[in-house]
Amino acid sequence: MIQFDHVSKTFPDGTRAVDDFSLTIPSRQTTVFVGSSGCGKTTILRMINRMVDPTGGSIHIDDDDIATLNPVTLRRRIGYVMQNSGLLPHRTVIDNVATVPMLTGVKKSAAHAAALDLLDTVGLDRALADRYPAQLSGGQQQRVGVARGLAIDPNILLMDEPFGAVDPIVRRELQQELLRIQSKLAKTIVFVTHDIDEAFLLGDNVVILRPGGHIVQAGSADEIISAPADDFVADFVGANDGKRDLTVRERNGRRVAVDPSGRIAGVLRAEQPSDA
């Protein structure tokens, strides 16, 4: 559990990036911060591993006030995945994945063996282990980034727009991969994106932010789409412009749902789909 209590952040130049932010992030679920650029979502994320220190309020991980923890030690037990992978360009794939375990004192051979297993986990060919990041595609680099984030088997995984820089097809693959990994590993994932569809797809909890880190609405995708808190949210999730509207039509004797562009989104059935 990660708990923010009245957290604020004013940068030295006077910008108030986060203003009185309070939230409890549940364990073993994916929580997504979503909002347009400048809403403070990345700043909030970076406070969790003390890349940014708040100027007011407190943050607790389980029972520890993180302000009392050594930042370097703290970061070594929290996975971090960033946009453009953030891989070390002078280290091979396997060395990149094994970096953090080796920083914490794991022997090289053990770290490398574990790293190879992680390549399997994120769906990468082991043959890529000795390549350098520059020799991989953007999607492959991002997978290595995820593997590196998981390398210390952290309880918490921070993901800062990790799929923002890859093309839409690869992004969809990576999103599905993350869902698969998460269903297996059940980490506490805190994910930042400006893509509301990505937020709804990946997030058990979605937190919509306005500039200053103000929470406009927090809840499951269902709750937010069916009951947007205000016009800002309705606009943001596309509930106002009809983007998410489905109309029921009759086609060849079957009832289908049609999206605003006229494409068939699915077939309606009389019986309730089973929830098992």
Place this chain on the structure above:
Amino acid sequence: MSWVFANVEQIWELTLTHIGLSIPPIVLGFLLSVPLGWVAHRYAVSRSILLTVSGLLYTIPSLSLFLVLPAILGTTQLDPVNVIVAMTIYAIALMVRSAADGFGSVEPSVRQSATAIGYSEWGRFWAVELPLAGPVLVAGMRVVSASTVSLISVGSLIGVSSLGYLFIDGLNRQFTVEILTGIVATIIIAVIFDLALVGLGRLLMPWTRSSAKAQRRRAAARVEVAA
């Protein structure tokens, strides 16, 4: 040419002395410039001061430096230490800027991600910043090496023997072959040093090789596609 063969022993000896005088300032210059360059890169205030001062050092005429140093260091006029210290000062003058640029060439996103995954500042310097500054550092050291090897000769004017002796002696005797021999030998040393630096860089920075290879491979693939 017969003069060269007749004096091969002396030429070889002068060459070895020349090399012996060149290596310490190149190594010392590197070791002193890297921390200075890092400080210049890290702290904006120190940057302009360090870079201006180091730039000015290079404008001190070498001959006057050779003459002043014994008074400062307490060495004798003929002590090779004078030449080594003077050359180290020039090496620093050239290298501090390169080192600052080298550290500046490390992508901020890479530095940030290294911090985020748990490198301490000290660990990050050795494991991330220094190696990634490597290509620029090597480029700077190639200039330092060439400059040192050529400047060492000036030391002969104050009596510290090196290949420069061949220039002075050749000039006094109006003997072109001797001067040319000095030039050729100096160039050969400079080229060997340069190749050694490039080789060392490739050995220590294997990723620069592979990314060049990957770029070639990608370029070749594009050509195939185009064809």
